[in-house]
Amino acid sequence: MKRIKQSFLLSIVCVLFAIISVGVLVIVSNKSNDSSNGFTRKFLLQQSLLLHHIGKPPHARFMCGSANNYIYFDTDTAGLILKTDTALGGIGLVKLVYPFNERIQSLYSTIVDSMYTYIMAGNMPKVIRFNKVESSYQSWFIPANLYSESIVIDSNNFAFRMFEKIAGKWQQVFIKVNPVNKTIAREHDVSQRNNDAGFSTDGHLLYDPGTHFIIYVEYYSNHITCMDTSLQLLYNGHTIDTIKNATVHAAFKKSPAFETITNGTPLAPVNLQSCTAEGKLYIHSHIKADNETFAVFENNAVVDVYNISTGQYLYSFYIPSRQDGHLTDFKVIRNKIIVVYKNAIAIYRLPE
Amino acid sequence: MKKLKLSIIVTLSIAGAAFSAFTPATPTFPPTGWYAQHDNTLPYETNQPVSLTDVNANCPVSTPNICAVEFDMNGAVKTIRKSLNNYP
Numbered sequence: 067m068k069r070i071k072q073s074f075l076l077s078i079v080c081v082l083f084a085i086i087s088v089g090v091l092v093i094v095s096n097k098s099n100d101s102s103n104g105f106t107r108k109f110l111l112q113q114s115l116l117l118h119h120i121g122k123p124p125h126a127r128f129m130c131g132s133a134n135n136y137i138y139f140d141t142d143t144a145g146l147i148l149k150t151d152t153a154l155g156g157i158g159l160v161k162l163v164y165p166f167n168e169r170i171q172s173l174y175s176t177i178v179d180s181m182y183t184y185i186m187a188g189n190m191p192k193v194i195r196f197n198k199v200e201s202s203y204q205s206w207f208i209p210a211n212l213y214s215e216s217i218v219i220d221s222n223n224f225a226f227r228m229f230e231k232i233a234g235k236w237q238q239v240f241i242k243v244n245p246v247n248k249t250i251a252r253e254h255d256v257s258q259r260n261n262d263a264g265f266s267t268d269g270h271l272l273y274d275p276g277t278h279f280i281i282y283v284e285y286y287s288n289h290i291t292c293m294d295t296s297l298q299l300l301y302n303g304h305t306i307d308t309i310k311n312a313t314v315h316a317a318f319k320k321s322p323a324f325e326t327i328t329n330g331t332p333l334a335p336v337n338l339q340s341c342t343a344e345g346k347l348y349i350h351s352h353i354k355a356d357n358e359t360f361a362v363f364e365n366n367a368v369v370d371v372y373n374i375s376t377g378q379y380l381y382s383f384y385i386p387s388r389q390d391g392h393l394t395d396f397k398v399i400r401n402k403i404i405v406v407y408k409n410a411i412a413i414y415r416l417p418e
Numbered sequence: 419m420k421k422l423k424l425s426i427i428v429t430l431s432i433a434g435a436a437f438s439a440f441t442p443a444t445p446t447f448p449p450t451g452w453y454a455q456h457d458n459t460l461p462y463e464t465n466q467p468v469s470l471t472d473v474n475a476n477c478p479v480s481t482p483n484i485c486a487v488e489f490d491m492n493g494a495v496k497t498i499r500k501s502l503n504n505y506p
Contacts, residue, residue, distance in 0.1 A: 070421060077425040084433030128482075173498050189497055212495045214484055229487075229495045236487075236495070268484050285483055324496060328486040335483075 104308045107355040107370065107382040112417035114385050114403060118154040119412045121390075126411070128395045129404050131178030137404060139411070140176035144185060147176060152402075154411060162196050164203055170194075177218050186216040186224075193224055193245060206245035214238060214264070215271035217280065219295055222246045225280055227271050229263070238264030240271075240282070240297050253297040258289075263327050265316035274342035277374050281347055283340045286312035286333070290347075292377060303377030306370060307353040309336045338367075343398035346380070347372040350393065355382075367393040383417045 125141040126148055132138065138160070139148040145162035162183060173188040185194040191212050194205040213226035225242045232239075240253040260266050269284035279300065282291040288310060290303040304310070317330025338350040349370050354363040366384035373380055385393060391408025398404075403414045488497040 073422045073425045076422065077429050080426070080429035081432060084429070087433070173500055212498050214498050214500070229498075263487055265484060270482075324491070325489040325493075326486050327489070333483070 102356050105306050106357040110383045110417045114414040117413045120154045122410050129397045130176040133180040138178040144171050144174045188213045217273040235261045236263040256299045262316040266312040266314050270340050272342050276345045286314045306379045341397045347374050
């Protein structure tokens with residue numbers, strides 16, 4: 067009986083030890099949003115006001131454009147686009163007629179404007195431009211390497227973040243292509259070179275038609291790059307958080323069939339989705355400010371707004387998180403924010 | 419004695435399970451061997467297997483970050499993979 071008691075006591079002690087050990091691990095683990103991050107946000111008094119809301123069609127991904135009072139969303143099938151009006155009154159399907167293949171499907175983005183729809187196929191690398199009025203298309207191979215990010219500057223000019231081997235090492239650089247005139251322009255000393263194939267500086271390439279500026283927002287640090295349409299550096303800016311250096315590192319694996327490079331460390335995003343509108347840059351930040359409570363930060367998506375011309379921080383506001391899941395994309399159109407959640411699409415009035 | 423052994427085994431199993439639950443699913447690679455084993459075109463090499471599961475684990479659904487880049491045997495970029503695309 068005594069032995070049983072001893073065993074039982076020992077078991078209890080061991081279990082307690084295990085629980086305490088795990089607790090200590092949790093407490094000492096790196097959680098950037100639990101401690102002071104060394105910056106504060108200026109919040110608008112006005113809240114985002116919900117105007118319209120619908121369940122998200124299961125295959126919708128991003129909002130890919132707006133034109134003539136319609137909003138377009140691309141889907142997880144290249145060439146299939148969803149169309150709705152600005153009150154989210156029903157969803158229609160647009161199908162682009164083109165011999166899409168697996169290479170296009172493996173990496174593409176869709177951009178819709180009033181005249182054209184573009185499929186930017188990074189793994190081809192190719193740009194396919196569909197004329198909405200004439201129901202025709204033109205496609206161009208980009209005579210360079212594959213690209214990870216792309217924007218449309220105008221109907222004949224495109225900019226890319228493209229792989230390039232520099233001094234024997236893969237980097238990613240910004241390139242501008244006019245496939246009609248067959249001209250390619252390349253940036254000079256704009257991109258950071260970390261010799262990791264551009265993984266640690268991965269980000270989102272944007273274009274603001276109002277200022278004609280090209281902006282690159284990095285995912286894993288507070289770095290913002292602003293260029294003109296000749297890819298001349300205008301300024302190196304930063305978001306208001308204090309995460310200057312990405313903690314993400316790439317890892318490489320060689321196998322008999324092919325070689326792969328991927329993220330070798332857990333991802334630590336700083337900036338998530340971003341968009342531009344009328345001279346302003348909107349960035350959904352993943353870093354909590356010191357004047358925010360954890361509960362409010364967790365239950366809302368905080369958007370920081372910057373002046374694109376100067377890079378100056380202006381103010382912040384919240385997009386409420388909903389029962390529809392986390393925010394996966396947002397765009398600002400005039401005084402409205404179109405938000406794509408995991409399970410819903412919503413339109414809010416932009417706070418002023 | 420038998421019971422003591424049994425309780426130690428059970429306790430260690432619980433502790434092991436609890437510990438592994440807090441260990442990142444994606445293995446982290448120590449920054450050793452930097453440029454040591456390859457042709458200086460890429461960062462460090464690892465013996466850790468990199469499977470599509472690992473790649474997808476690096477790709478939160480909500481962030482369209484680059485998950486992986488595949489190179490052919492000539493060292494040319496063959497395929498870029500991002501989180502929000504279907505993999506053929």
